Amino acid sequence: MDIIGAILIGAADRNDGATFDAINPATGVALAPAFAEAGADDVAAACALAADAFTVFSDLEPEKRARFLEAVAEQITALGDALIERAMAESGLPRARLEGERGRTIGQLKLFAAVVRQGDWIDATIDPAQPDRAPLPRPDLRRRNIAVGPVAVFGASNFPLAFSVAGGDTASAFAAGCPVVVKGHPAHPGTGELVARAIRAAVAAEGLPEGVFSYLPGTTNDLGGALVADPRIKAVGFTGSRGGGLALVRIAANRDEPIPVYAEMSSINPVILFPGAAAARGAALGTAFIGSLTMGAGQFCTNPGLVIALEGPELDAFIDAAKAALAVSPAQQMLTPGIHGSFKHGVGALAAHPSVELLARGLVGEGQSQAQGALFCTTVDKFLADPALGHEVFGSSSILVQARDMAEVATLLEGLEGQLTATILFDDSDEALVAPLIPILARKAGRILANGWPTGVEVSHAMVHGGPFPATSDSRTTSVGALAIDRFLRPVCYQGLPESLLPAAIQSGNPWQLARRVDGTIERG
Amino acid sequence: MDIIGAILIGAADRNDGATFDAINPATGVALAPAFAEAGADDVAAACALAADAFTVFSDLEPEKRARFLEAVAEQITALGDALIERAMAESGLPRARLEGERGRTIGQLKLFAAVVRQGDWIDATIDPAQPDRAPLPRPDLRRRNIAVGPVAVFGASNFPLAFSVAGGDTASAFAAGCPVVVKGHPAHPGTGELVARAIRAAVAAEGLPEGVFSYLPGTTNDLGGALVADPRIKAVGFTGSRGGGLALVRIAANRDEPIPVYAEMSSINPVILFPGAAAARGAALGTAFIGSLTMGAGQFCTNPGLVIALEGPELDAFIDAAKAALAVSPAQQMLTPGIHGSFKHGVGALAAHPSVELLARGLVGEGQSQAQGALFCTTVDKFLADPALGHEVFGSSSILVQARDMAEVATLLEGLEGQLTATILFDDSDEALVAPLIPILARKAGRILANGWPTGVEVSHAMVHGGPFPATSDSRTTSVGALAIDRFLRPVCYQGLPESLLPAAIQSGNPWQLARRVDGTIERG
Incomplete structure (x- = not known):
């Protein structure tokens, strides 16, 4: 795939208007091409597509969303050495480190595919009706987790692959069923565009709505602010500085509808x-x-x-x-x-x-x-x-x-x-x-x-890459590992619905064969 | 137990200084006694005791914290008809409704006792070491949930028992292992004091640190603001108006260390x-x-x-x-x-x-x-x-x-x-x-x-009493039902610790016999 310096809004490219340069930090020299600066119109267009895609994407059966995550991994792999070379030029990081990071990025997508398939993230819970209970009968109550809505992701400079366009925030938001709009980090726009094109290819290959993913490169604080303020965005993932994270937290808190910001910011370990x-x-x-x-x-x-x-x-x-x-x-x-x-x-x-x-x-x-x-x-x-x-x-x-x-x-x-x-x-x-x-x-x-060293973060079920403020803005979560999916989910209870109107995850027939909590105890699917 | 109009700070009463009256809404007449107005000094004293109590209370084995919740239920039951009569006089609610609400309050405490004993809330997770993995070995990683810290609870006027001093917020915070400081609602201060004394009696009977619970009655916004701003408070539960809830959300967001506020506010259903x-x-x-x-x-x-x-x-x-x-x-x-x-x-x-x-x-x-x-x-x-x-x-x-x-x-x-x-x-x-x-x-x-009516909220595993803003300030949670415990928990990962230094929940010997997720799959305890 070619780097043309475009903004990716669903299936469409836009690359007119103002531009910025990718800089090779080792030389201070600009790397071609010039990159389009995304602006408020692009934010609105991307968020509208994301909202349109939400119901279809969030309601996909687990197998299909798992396949999509694997397809993203395959498309990134297919970028081959062009991705590594571009990332080396833009980040100054050595080849071995970036090859390792690519492996981690792909492994992360595959972990979330396995998590989605397994289905425990749905937390399917059933309290059967008790029609004869005194003094009042108990209605049939069923609960499942659903995606919160479209998610904005702000990649970090220091991991141009694993914490960027297709990094842990994007992978876990996709896993939960959230369309993602990425604000691309200006330190590695070519790397970002290559990965964005890989995600777009996976969206198309799996027949998903184009709004599942958009990519907005840019250098301005206004771009990020507009994205977090857009009413269609329902949660934010961020890795970066304390100042940057807190600015997004404040924008999110001052919306008409406040939304959660998962900002990983500052730690001296x-x-x-x-x-x-x-x-x-x-x-x-x-x-x-x-x-x-x-x-x-x-x-x-x-x-x-x-x-x-x-x-x-x-x-x-x-x-x-x-x-x-x-x-x-x-x-x-x-x-x-x-x-x-x-x-x-x-x-x-x-x-x-x-x-x-x-x-x-x-x-x-x-x-x-x-x-x-x-x-x-x-x-x-x-x-x-x-x-x-x-x-x-x-x-x-x-x-x-x-x-x-x-x-x-x-x-x-x-x-x-x-x-x-x-x-x-x-x-x-x-x-x-x-x-x-x-x-x-x-x-x-x-x-x-x-008796170890903190550098090196395993991507697994037990990992917590989080912590009290200012390490993160929300100590109840992690940005690395399987638990990260929980950040983008919310519970919904269905009371007294007939089987025909219930979501598959909580139908009596258990078509997804989930482990479910029935009257308080987990039962195997 | 007598109502003397006191502030309860751990095991100590204070009732000097300014006072306010309980009003019978049916007559507009004040009900004796006068109630002390808690102030900033009381907030500081209560929060200091809560912080002191945190490590012991949050580290209790499940059986002991379950016993404490049951003891609170027993002490409330032991208040007998005096509680119902006071609540009737202060709220204007009829006897049958308040007796039902008392049953719900006690049932809620017992549900959380069962939840605590069962232990799934700990989310114990183990990724065993893989010393021979290439290119890098995997360390031993274990995760458990712990309590977030002392919690501030703001009771509602409309449920003087089930959503007040010993209501769902307090019960779920206790269940998680959080000491609680209640800001008492001025519409039912006598009812509040009776319940507060019942909780204090349970704290003493179970031999727990006095700071596990304090009760601050008062009428001023400054009192609530000081409580949410206290750096020792790590989360807030609130049920009330949109204006009141949003004011607390803003105070919490502007702290040096922002904290979560679970405000249930406004819904037209x-x-x-x-x-x-x-x-x-x-x-x-x-x-x-x-x-x-x-x-x-x-x-x-x-x-x-x-x-x-x-x-x-x-x-x-x-x-x-x-x-x-x-x-x-x-x-x-x-x-x-x-x-x-x-x-x-x-x-x-x-x-x-x-x-x-x-x-x-x-x-x-x-x-x-x-x-x-x-x-x-x-x-x-x-x-x-x-x-x-x-x-x-x-x-x-x-x-x-x-x-x-x-x-x-x-x-x-x-x-x-x-x-x-x-x-x-x-x-x-x-x-x-x-x-x-x-x-x-x-x-x-x-x-x-x-085909039902929304009034009537079951207290069970599948219930969600929550929803997107402004129904609540945090759609990822519920304030009623077993899932409410999750609001007051955060995950901590332990990497490579010897058995002797690991918390019981994630020791290899599994002394609490928990169901645990091992390499991604739940294993029975």
Whole structure:
């Protein structure tokens, strides 16, 4: 498929009007072609098509919607190496990383296909009538989940495939039965258009209404604002900055009909190093920490931006190894000049902060927009005295906070904002210190990891990529894994309807062979 | 237990300072004693205790939290007739209605006890490690739901037991493991205090931390605002007016950490009368409609405030019977002078509206604050031309909208805001007309009823008492029935933790014998 710089509104292309450029961050040079800037008219047209497509798409039997998700995966695969090469040019990410991300994107679509087929997401529930109950009979009550309506998706810059046009938000919204209108990220418009064309091809191949998917590339905040404000949009998925996410949350809350916004925003992902582990393997942990910190130029939502440890000589090996590893760590290409500028600004502010000491920097880069890693050090008192020290610096920057005792560790954790992850590094000898912190970590984070690193998010049933604000705008959910489908569903109860008017999922005959909850207990289909 | 007019902060009473009166709506006379007005200090004290109680209460094993819910039910039962008599005096509701409501309140607590014991709410999910997977091993991932944190509950005036201090919001929040701080409704402060003391007695009897429950009576908006703004509160349950609910939604959205508000607000509960049913049994339906409309002075969230039917002679029997039934329908005591004033104002505005015709009024009452039922009539064009006609008039007021054809019926339904319920009255001969409307109704309402009346909400597994805005502020949930527990839960993932540090719900040994999802499939406990 060719990249022509178009807006994709259902089955139609539009590419007249104002344009913007894709920039290769390694060179600063524009990549052809010019890309059309979507505007308010495009939003209205895409949302009208999405609303038209809703009833048919949301009422598809599971097998057909599962097939569509698989067809999207197949069409993305069929893009071949052109997709990888374009994504490399636009993002500065290396080939292996993008090939892995493509695998994850396809795997995610296939996971949701399996979830849709299996049908538990419908939560089919039947309370049979009790006509003889006293003092009042009970009517026949049946409940199922349905899709909330058309969904707006805002892709992230840092995963141009797995969190973008056909990423987790789109896959889970499709799985729920929601048409999707994607606001394309301007950092990778060519990659976005290729994937958008793959989705469109799948829509056509499966004979679905064209409004199931539209793609609106653009650079303006007005575009995103118009999309979230459109009355036909019923929910929003977003991955990006705290400022961007909160702006969408506010627009959504001020609509005549407020709608949910699932914004994954900001997290510094605390890592707690316990003394037994520090003493036993501090050097190895210090080296591994820098590996996680600098992976992908630190451009992961789960990048470890905070390490907490007890002060003392047993911490020396960890610190020495981390300093040594960072000092020889090559600079890495960042995603955009803007992201690199923000990183430099954030690291500069920490370097100039009177309460913070610089421990080490990585190697200086030679190309454009290259991240030079940074590791700082402070104390609990100083860290808590300035909330700015707890804000995310997107990129490979981290702060080591040394506590005098475990009470100070607990105080620090209580003082943190919500997080995507919290990591505990410990040995058996530490367990008595670890146990009382687990409930605090559960209140603060969506995922607690033992003796691993937070970078790397499995796409599976048990995953939670979420957490209390500001990690996300809605801690009841996840944006990665099977549970993400729940974000785009709402329950509807049917009381006393005859079999002929009931949806298939809750007909007495159980034509979809679902597991269903009957009088409170799950029965196999 | 005695009513002393106190604020209940954990185990302590406070009743100095400013006071307000309970008013008997039938007489306008104050009922002793004077009630202390809770203020910002009380909010802070109650929320601090709630936060202190959180870890212990949320980590209780299911059996113990189920026992606590049952103990609350027992303590309310033990209040005996004093509770009913006080509620009658404060609400103007008749004895039989309040005894029924007490039964529902107790049944609701017992349902949630059963839900907690059964354990499916935990959604325990395990993705076992795959150490040999290529290219990367999969870590051990386990997920469970935990309580979101302390919850603020705002009771409704119209159900002084079932939607108030120990109503569905409190019961479901307790079930999830959330300490609760209730803002007591000033229309029934004595009833509220009795129930609050019953809950406190259950907290003490079960040996739970005092902060599990506090009760803050008061009349000011500032009190409710301070409660929702308190950083220790993590979710809000509310039943009441659209204005009140939206005010809380805005306060919650503007916190440093935004939190969810589950506000059940406004619904006119459309009833669609199909021509076959109108022809076959129009008179009986007309009489039954007035029965539902005037039940409890029309003070139900699900009161049928809108009837939609095809114009023509087959509608005459329905209209004639409804007019006749309403004309002899006695006036009924309303809950408060303020609610009665709003009802009179709303009915007066409809009576004066140039697009609306008066069909019938009920009998004029003799006492204070008595509702005189009202039935109006208009056309689809006129109804859609003024959005004010679609706003709820709380009380026994309804509008019959006559459509020229089914296309007009669909247009009207599309033009409606979100609803708690939508009712279809039809015969077999109507099914071809009914079927295409079902998807529209599912988009608009939380519950679709066939050949019944929306008043009367079963407390069960399949119930949805919710719906799109403005029926509620969050269409993904219900405030009645077992599913209401989900509002107060969030998922947490545990990656690679040893058995000794895992919560019981997701330990390999499965000590709680839960049904758990393993690699995507539910396995029995």
